[in-house]
Amino acid sequence: MKLKSRKLKKTTVIDFATYIGVVLAFIIMNTLKNQGMLTRSLTGQLIPICCYIVMAVSLNLTVGILGELSLGHAGFMSVGAFSGVVAAMSLQTVIPSEPLRLAIALVVGAIFAAIAGTLVGIPVLRLRGDYLAIVTLAFGEIIKELINCLIIGVDETGLHIVFNATGTKSVNDLGLSEAGRVLIKGAQGATGTQTIASFTAGFILIMISLVVILNLVRSRSGRAIMALRDNRIAAESVGINVTKYKLMAFVTSAALAGAAGALYGLNFSNLVATKFDFNTSILVLVFVVLGGLGNIWGSIIAATVLTILPEALRGFDDYRMLIYAIVLILVMLATNNPQMKTLFAKLIPVRRGEKVNG
Amino acid sequence: MKKVISLVMVMAMVMCLMAGCGSTTETADPTEAPAETEAETDTTADTASEGGSFYIGGIGPITGDNAIYGMAVMNGAQIAVDEINAAGGINGYPIEYKFEDDVADGETAVNAYNNLMDWGMQVLVGPVTTGSAISVSAKVYEERVFALTPSASSPDVTAGKDNMFQLCFTDPNQGSGAAVYMGANMADSKVAVIYRNDDAYSQGIRDTFVAEAANQNLEVVYEGTFTEDTATDFSVQLTAAQAAGADVVFLPIYYQPASVILAQANAMGYTPTFFGVDGMDGILTLEGFDTSLAEGVMVLTPFSADAQDELTKTFVAEYNERFGETPNQFAADGYDCVYAIKQAMENAGCTPDMSAEEICNAMVEQFTSMSFSGLTGTDMTWSTAGEVSKMPVAVVIENGVYVSAQ
Numbered sequence: 001m002k003l004k005s006r007k008l009k010k011t012t013v014i015d016f017a018t019y020i021g022v023v024l025a026f027i028i029m030n031t032l033k034n035q036g037m038l039t040r041s042l043t044g045q046l047i048p049i050c051c052y053i054v055m056a057v058s059l060n061l062t063v064g065i066l067g068e069l070s071l072g073h074a075g076f077m078s079v080g081a082f083s084g085v086v087a088a089m090s091l092q093t094v095i096p097s098e099p100l101r102l103a104i105a106l107v108v109g110a111i112f113a114a115i116a117g118t119l120v121g122i123p124v125l126r127l128r129g130d131y132l133a134i135v136t137l138a139f140g141e142i143i144k145e146l147i148n149c150l151i152i153g154v155d156e157t158g159l160h161i162v163f164n165a166t167g168t169k170s171v172n173d174l175g176l177s178e179a180g181r182v183l184i185k186g187a188q189g190a191t192g193t194q195t196i197a198s199f200t201a202g203f204i205l206i207m208i209s210l211v212v213i214l215n216l217v218r219s220r221s222g223r224a225i226m227a228l229r230d231n232r233i234a235a236e237s238v239g240i241n242v243t244k245y246k247l248m249a250f251v252t253s254a255a256l257a258g259a260a261g262a263l264y265g266l267n268f269s270n271l272v273a274t275k276f277d278f279n280t281s282i283l284v285l286v287f288v289v290l291g292g293l294g295n296i297w298g299s300i301i302a303a304t305v306l307t308i309l310p311e312a313l314r315g316f317d318d319y320r321m322l323i324y325a326i327v328l329i330l331v332m333l334a335t336n337n338p339q340m341k342t343l344f345a346k347l348i349p350v351r352r353g354e355k356v357n358g
Numbered sequence: 359m360k361k362v363i364s365l366v367m368v369m370a371m372v373m374c375l376m377a378g379c380g381s382t383t384e385t386a387d388p389t390e391a392p393a394e395t396e397a398e399t400d401t402t403a404d405t406a407s408e409g410g411s412f413y414i415g416g417i418g419p420i421t422g423d424n425a426i427y428g429m430a431v432m433n434g435a436q437i438a439v440d441e442i443n444a445a446g447g448i449n450g451y452p453i454e455y456k457f458e459d460d461v462a463d464g465e466t467a468v469n470a471y472n473n474l475m476d477w478g479m480q481v482l483v484g485p486v487t488t489g490s491a492i493s494v495s496a497k498v499y500e501e502r503v504f505a506l507t508p509s510a511s512s513p514d515v516t517a518g519k520d521n522m523f524q525l526c527f528t529d530p531n532q533g534s535g536a537a538v539y540m541g542a543n544m545a546d547s548k549v550a551v552i553y554r555n556d557d558a559y560s561q562g563i564r565d566t567f568v569a570e571a572a573n574q575n576l577e578v579v580y581e582g583t584f585t586e587d588t589a590t591d592f593s594v595q596l597t598a599a600q601a602a603g604a605d606v607v608f609l610p611i612y613y614q615p616a617s618v619i620l621a622q623a624n625a626m627g628y629t630p631t632f633f634g635v636d637g638m639d640g641i642l643t644l645e646g647f648d649t650s651l652a653e654g655v656m657v658l659t660p661f662s663a664d665a666q667d668e669l670t671k672t673f674v675a676e677y678n679e680r681f682g683e684t685p686n687q688f689a690a691d692g693y694d695c696v697y698a699i700k701q702a703m704e705n706a707g708c709t710p711d712m713s714a715e716e717i718c719n720a721m722v723e724q725f726t727s728m729s730f731s732g733l734t735g736t737d738m739t740w741s742t743a744g745e746v747s748k749m750p751v752a753v754v755i756e757n758g759v760y761v762s763a764q
Contacts, residue, residue, distance in 0.1 A: 039472075039476045040472040040473075040475045040476050041469060041472040041473045041475075041476050043472070044468055044469060044471075044472035045469060045472075048465060141587070144556075145556075145585065148555065148556040148585070168581065170565045171565075185558075186555070186561060187554075187555050187556045187557055187558055187560075187561045188512070188514070188558035188561060188562060189489075189558065191492050191512075191514040192492075192514065192517065192518065195496060268464055268465065268468065268493050268496075269492060269493055269495070269496030270464050270489055270492035270493045270496075270514070271464070272464070272489055272556075272558065273556065274556055274557075274586055275463070275464065275465070277586075310466075311469050311473065314458065314459075314470075314473055318420070318421070320421075320459070321421065
């Protein structure tokens, strides 16, 4: 590695270290899992962890790299989750292969979330700072309400969709044939979903997100995006198209969140829209802030640790969430402590280079 | 500087401990993780080979908004377990009982389930809430663990799973049961329904209630909805219900929003008959709620704490003494679940050295053929679909306690 670091740029080294770290972690966890050496508690969390990692990494693109505070990230996850579940369940008879169906579901989830991202992004990205945060927050809530009104079923003639805005319609209004199945029952969410998500798919999704985001950040477009974050007026003055680059980052982030949502949705047999509320958005934001704004591998570690932590603390019974909160505060204090920072800088020389490059 | 470094080291060690068996995917130390997991598997192997006791697990919310339900089930089941252990256990073997928190969230419920399986659970009492139960039911079906939920009432919980059973009424039964009761006892009344349309439980009961009300000569004059985020103000819905001339307000919702509705209706001087289902149970033990507001509220529930039979009296006395409050329906459900499992295990002659799957098969056979009498009903039977059949009872709140409506 030392030999390489002389030749390669420091950012490139960090990027490759991130890839290698994720691949190694996957290989180790997968081997342990296959040999039955992991506890069931941890095995059960592998796929949600993958989803949260992708969520954190993608939100980092908006918050850390584009520099806009978005509080509606769970909304995109929700769009992806429900469209992914509908795609996977309605193709059940057409495509028997589970991995293929999962892949299609992830793509469908990403596309729908990207469409939602574009629709929201065009008006919203004209706002700045607090206003953008408020509007994205509202968007997340609107998505939740809309999905609560959605009743979807499938039979041999295709998809049947009823929009239950008044709250008086029910599954019977779908007009399904006898062979039909109800996929989403409004407030009752998607139930009876076949759980086809796999850890391997989660790993591949993480790798794809990393490749997309890291390449975007290190590209010309990425530099334009970061220029916008650092000084908007200066960036505009050199001819950077503000709307285009902002939208690029925002939509990419939304699409990845959609794919993560689809994976998440297909890991549980029951999914309700209220799961993707404000709290989930904040949870993902906590991952990003704790891992460091703009720091991709930091997001990965923060998402992993903070997903496992509440479960690992089950031994503390009633004090579980209290200890979780204390740990969060301690980590925030520790990472912000100047003495701690100098210590880290001494221990890991690479970090210094990273700071310069943002 | 030394101090700082030692502080850092301590912090690092604490963090490692916290991550615990997690050993984060990123920094997973290959030498450390196997050692820990070995220890885990060792303990489960021990418990199985000792053959000392049955491992019964429970899942439900003991923190968060729905904590009253989870706490009640946990305490009710605990009383049953202690009684059984004191009386010599099941087939001579004692019960080990462990209850895990799920905050009424599907993802956490699955985590809690996996946690219990690591512990060596053989039979599950739970999950308490519907959403969690649907998520966990897919896992128990896949892995052949017998589960009896005390209170998850959606038909989706048991649909298509032969080893998931319910001890409570299903939502359709509650909705139509309430309509039938109103039709028989308050004929020709005008009914307003206020329900939460982003909640599976509430929407499910409303659907069947409205469908059955049409057959029962009940006129539904108004339907008001709210969501989790708008559950703090009901003046719009109440004013509309009053304007529509409703003399019965049907509330197929949980006790928390119901308490707000009762307070606001009282403030605006609107006094219809409020009618709730099992989610309303718990309102009397809600912290900071003035129970005089609940005077005259009717609740459709299978359990009433003032029933005069010996079983109920002992249970209520015991619960009062240990937990300092009158048990609600959920506590009784939790209690009954443990006894129903005991009865089935005794009939089938289960022993603790049987695997969860063997016990599961024996239990499925017993549950579909046996009849069980407990606190929440006599001669309960189960269909092969996992639904229970028993009679609902309507109670009315008088002077802060439930009294049978007739």
